[in-house]
Amino acid sequence: MQVFKTFDIIGPRMIGPSSSHTAGAARLAHLAWHIAGEDVKKARLTLYGSFAETGAGHGTDKALLAGVLGIEPEDTRLRFALLLAKEAGVEYEFLFEADAPGPYACMARIHIEGHTGQITDVLGASIGGGNIRITNINGLEVEYTGEYPTVLVQHLDMRGAISAVTGVLFAAGINVAGMRVFRQAKGQIACMMIETDTAVSDALCKQVRTCSDAVLDVRTIDKH
Amino acid sequence: MSYVFNTGEALLALCENEQLPLHEVMLRRELELTDSSRAALREEMHKNLTVMRASIEEGLQAEYRSVSGLSGGDAQKLFSRASGTFMGADAARAVAAAMAVVEVNASMGKIVAAPTAGASGILPGTLLGLAEVRGWKDGSLIDALFAAAAVGVIIAANATLAGSEGGCQAETGSAAAMTAAALAHLSGAKPAVCLNAAAIALQNVLGLVCDPVAGLVECPCIKRNALGAANAMLSADLALSGVGSIIPFDETVDALRTVGRLLPSDLRETARGGLAATKTAKEITKRLGLSAQAE
Numbered sequence: 001m002q003v004f005k006t007f008d009i010i011g012p013r014m015i016g017p018s019s020s021h022t023a024g025a026a027r028l029a030h031l032a033w034h035i036a037g038e039d040v041k042k043a044r045l046t047l048y049g050s051f052a053e054t055g056a057g058h059g060t061d062k063a064l065l066a067g068v069l070g071i072e073p074e075d076t077r078l079r080f081a082l083l084l085a086k087e088a089g090v091e092y093e094f095l096f097e098a099d100a101p102g103p104y105a106c107m108a109r110i111h112i113e114g115h116t117g118q119i120t121d122v123l124g125a126s127i128g129g130g131n132i133r134i135t136n137i138n139g140l141e142v143e144y145t146g147e148y149p150t151v152l153v154q155h156l157d158m159r160g161a162i163s164a165v166t167g168v169l170f171a172a173g174i175n176v177a178g179m180r181v182f183r184q185a186k187g188q189i190a191c192m193m194i195e196t197d198t199a200v201s202d203a204l205c206k207q208v209r210t211c212s213d214a215v216l217d218v219r220t221i222d223k224h
Numbered sequence: 225m226s227y228v229f230n231t232g233e234a235l236l237a238l239c240e241n242e243q244l245p246l247h248e249v250m251l252r253r254e255l256e257l258t259d260s261s262r263a264a265l266r267e268e269m270h271k272n273l274t275v276m277r278a279s280i281e282e283g284l285q286a287e288y289r290s291v292s293g294l295s296g297g298d299a300q301k302l303f304s305r306a307s308g309t310f311m312g313a314d315a316a317r318a319v320a321a322a323m324a325v326v327e328v329n330a331s332m333g334k335i336v337a338a339p340t341a342g343a344s345g346i347l348p349g350t351l352l353g354l355a356e357v358r359g360w361k362d363g364s365l366i367d368a369l370f371a372a373a374a375v376g377v378i379i380a381a382n383a384t385l386a387g388s389e390g391g392c393q394a395e396t397g398s399a400a401a402m403t404a405a406a407l408a409h410l411s412g413a414k415p416a417v418c419l420n421a422a423a424i425a426l427q428n429v430l431g432l433v434c435d436p437v438a439g440l441v442e443c444p445c446i447k448r449n450a451l452g453a454a455n456a457m458l459s460a461d462l463a464l465s466g467v468g469s470i471i472p473f474d475e476t477v478d479a480l481r482t483v484g485r486l487l488p489s490d491l492r493e494t495a496r497g498g499l500a501a502t503k504t505a506k507e508i509t510k511r512l513g514l515s516a517q518a519e
Contacts (some may be wrong), residue, residue, distance in 0.1 A: 001230055001381050006254050007268060009339045009376030009385075009402075010369055013275045016329030017291065017441040019341050046273040054495075057292035057512050059332045079291070079332035088437070 021058035022124025029067020032110035032122035034221045042091040046109040049100035088204040148195035154217040161214035229254040230381045232473035239415040247370040276348035283324025290330035295442040299324035322349025322453035339385040343399035347447035371409040383481035387434035388493040390484030396452040400425040403456035421463035423473040433491035435498025438509040445457035
């Protein structure tokens with residue numbers, strides 16, 4: 001028997017109307033914004049499956065756009081996302097696709113062009129109760145829920161890359177709660193997703209960036 | 225000794241053996257299950273109470289339309305003629321407050337899921353709608369919310385709180401049961417009477433289907449929250465008058481689970497049955513679908 005606790009029952013505090021179609025969508029896009037790690041210039045937001053079907057009535061489009069603007073999922077400005085995007089000069093478009101590219105009813109692809117021209121492409125699902133799962137980042141298959149502070153390292157699939165990165169974390173006294181490595185192919189671009197018990201500072205993030213020639217890019221994502 | 229209960233019977237035994245009120249057993253259960261302190265738990269609940277209060281005020285003052293344009297402003301209609309209602313002014317205001325929260329939810333406002341977003345009006349609307357006339361202070365309301373959560377964790381563990389699994393009985397039915405227990409608790413009733421109130425509230429809406437028009441949390445959800453608030457007050461009044469539930473709380477929860485399993489999926493939040501499958505609902509769905517594509 002699953003044991004439920006008080007705030008599973010009374011909570012979360014959330015922006016309505018739907019924990020899956022609004023709160024989950026806002027979290028998904030907000031995580032994508034964190035992964036992009038910079039202000040957004042253009043966003044292409046694709047709503048799949050049930051998001052495409054009933055998303056407009058649930059404000060899924062606004063929740064996604066608010067997320068890429070960096071608005072927190074609990075912020076009441078969510079409903080004004082279209083207006084805020086215009087004010088901020090962010091270009092956006094919504095696409096609606098009936099078939100989801102994964103085994104989930106509610107999925108979205110968040111394609112972001114940042115101020116520096118950097119592209120971030122995140123595919124994820126809202127899996128109910130405001131919980132989410134990111135399944136693809138920039139073409140790499142991942143499985144990520146945002147429950148822990150996370151270091152996302154893009155690197156070349158080379159011997160010693162993983163050991164160099166975890167060595168830096170070890171030296172800083174950071175404990176790794178979970179870690180997964182994904183690669184496109186042998187010797188090609190790969191991605192380390194390292195979940196930690198304590199947050200990784202910007203200074204430490206820079207150390208990780210320069211610890212090995214194999215490391216191409218480092219981003220940190222706060223616990224959600 | 226452990227305060228972790230998952231049935232009504234275990235909860236009542238703890239209250240009885242330790243001579244503790246319902247909310248105190250729930251707090252001790254939470255202390256056992258988490259790393260939190262008593263003060264932190266009460267503070268977290270106070271934050272919920274604050275958002276609940278704000279959502280009622282927002283829903284009763286401003287006439288936000290829902291995101292879809294399908295609903296909005298109904299809470300205020302009932303609130304403004306509360307004194308002329310058959311149910312009486314206090315009850316009508318509580319019902320209106322419950323509707324206000326769900327209208328705020330539908331307009332992308334901030335609410336507290338209690339236990340779900342779709343049933344988020346019943347608990348805050350009833351408790352805060354009656355708080356002023358009854359003289360309930362925040363401390364007692366926080367106690368009552370822990371008492372409500374005690375009922376909620378039992379239903380969640382032994383049945384379900386999700387409309388997609390158990391229909392509307394599991395959402396607004398559970399919210400009404402939690403609220404009925406909280407009202408009885410606020411009235412100084414013994415734990416057994418609180419669970420009687422919860423059992424009666426569930427029994428009153430057993431079999432209620434989840435049939436949201438166009439899949440939106442609006443019609444009939446806003447009115448089902450109105451019903452839930454009325455059901456909670458009625459059930460608390462019955463239990464406080466000494467009316468028994470006949471079928472005990474735990475067995476009622478078992479019935480909720482089995483009825484939920486017997487419901488076809490068309491009547492569990494898929495918007496394929498019930499009101500959602502009517503001619504008018506289909507027209508609304510078509511209209512909203514077209515506007516969605518145009519945007």
